[in-house]
Amino acid sequence: MSKEYKKDWYQKNKARLNGKQNLFHEGFKERNGIHYATLHNWIRKNIERTHFCPICFEFHDKTEFANISQEYKKDVKDYIELCRPCHRDFDSVIKLNSVV
Numbered sequence: 798m799s800k801e802y803k804k805d806w807y808q809k810n811k812a813r814l815n816g817k818q819n820l821f822h823e824g825f826k827e828r829n830g831i832h833y834a835t836l837h838n839w840i841r842k843n844i845e846r847t848h849f850c851p852i853c854f855e856f857h858d859k860t861e862f863a864n865i866s867q868e869y870k871k872d873v874k875d876y877i878e879l880c881r882p883c884h885r886d887f888d889s890v891i892k893l894n895s896v897v
């Protein structure tokens with residue numbers, strides 16, 4: 798998404814955002830060309846939440862999807878449902894591995 802497009806979109810949707818500018822920025826974070834808003838929508842639609850974390854082996858109200866390959870593929874097998882603390886650990890382990 799180009800800067801111009803974002804500006805355009807923002808102008809058009811400013812009224813609708815209704816002071817939720819932070820959401821706008823959060824929702825359209827882009828890193829390595831990945832559109833996180835699109836990706837999160839895809840995850841929500843395609844991966845069923847079990848609320849079970851396979852690392853601590855417990856059920857949680859809030860779970861998150863961690864990416865395994867760090868390539869953020871649109872592939873169900875590339876994500877694992879974890880609780881928040883395990884997700885953090887998982888990500889730091891993955892980052893360490895990718896440095897080595």
Ligand SMILES: [Zn+2]
Nearest residue numbers: 850853880883
């Ligand atoms: Zn956990």
